[in-house]
Amino acid sequence: MQLEINNLTSCRISSGFFKKTMEKILKILKLSSQTHISLAIVNDQEIKKINKLYRGQNKVTDVISVPVEKRIKLEDKNYWGEIILNYSQVKKQAEDNNHSIQKELTILIVHSILHLIGHDHQTDEEAKKMSTKEEMILKKL
Numbered sequence: 001m002q003l004e005i006n007n008l009t010s011c012r013i014s015s016g017f018f019k020k021t022m023e024k025i026l027k028i029l030k031l032s033s034q035t036h037i038s039l040a041i042v043n044d045q046e047i048k049k050i051n052k053l054y055r056g057q058n059k060v061t062d063v064i065s066v067p068v069e070k071r072i073k074l075e076d077k078n079y080w081g082e083i084i085l086n087y088s089q090v091k092k093q094a095e096d097n098n099h100s101i102q103k104e105l106t107i108l109i110v111h112s113i114l115h116l117i118g119h120d121h122q123t124d125e126e127a128k129k130m131s132t133k134e135e136m137i138l139k140k141l
Contacts, residue, residue, distance in 0.1 A: 001019060001022060001023050001026065001033050001034070001035050001036075001037070002035070002036040002037075002078070003015070003018060003019045003022060003036075003037055003038075003039060004036070004037070004038045004039065005018065005038075005039045005040075005041070006038070006039070006040045006041070007040075007041040008040060008041060008042050008043070008046060009041050009042065009043050009087050009088075011041065011087050013041060013087075017102065017105070018039060018105075018109070021105075021106055021109050021141070022035075022037065022109060022113065024141055025109065025110055025113050025137055025141070026113075028136075028137050028140050028141070029113075029117070029137070031117070032078070034078045035078055035080055036078045036079040036080065037079075037080050037081065037082070037083060037113075037116065038079075038081070038082040038083070039082070039083045039084075039085065040082060040083070040084045040085070041085050041087050042084055042085070042086055042087070043086065043087065043088050044060045044086060044088045044089065046086075047060060047061055047064065047084060047086040047089070048060050048061075050064055050084055051064060054066060060086065060089060061086065061089065062085070062086050062089040062090060062093060062108060063083065063084065063085050063086065063089075063108045063111065063112050064083075064084045065081065065082070065083055065084075065111075065112040065113075065115035065116055066081050066082045066083075066084070067080065067081040067115065067116050067117075067118070068080055068081045068116075080116040080117070081116045083109070083112040083113075083116070085105070085108060085112075090104050090105055090108065091104075106138070106141060107134075107138065110134050110137045110138060110141075111130075111134060114130055114133060114134065119133065
């Protein structure tokens, strides 16, 4: 797996944690390990701008997944897209849910990868299917 990380915050992150977690998720889903994903770590201000640009929502969120179909087509056929994580929101949600930052990151990575491979939660039926798949993956991690 090829993982490109752009940390645009002052927080210290472990690239090994992200890569290892993503590799495990790909294995659980029986997907190719020849995947290329970009990961950006941003703050509240930056994700709000991105959320407005990509989703038309002028508000802070925890994570945005941008599948390759919504981006310029590249020569790299294994490029799935970009995951944009708001580290400020990750910390807040971990605290609110009374679990570790690592667990919150894992939950959001699972969610994001499912978006990159085509899952969504626009309807109740889609949300239920996606939630069920997320729970299955999280139990196996």
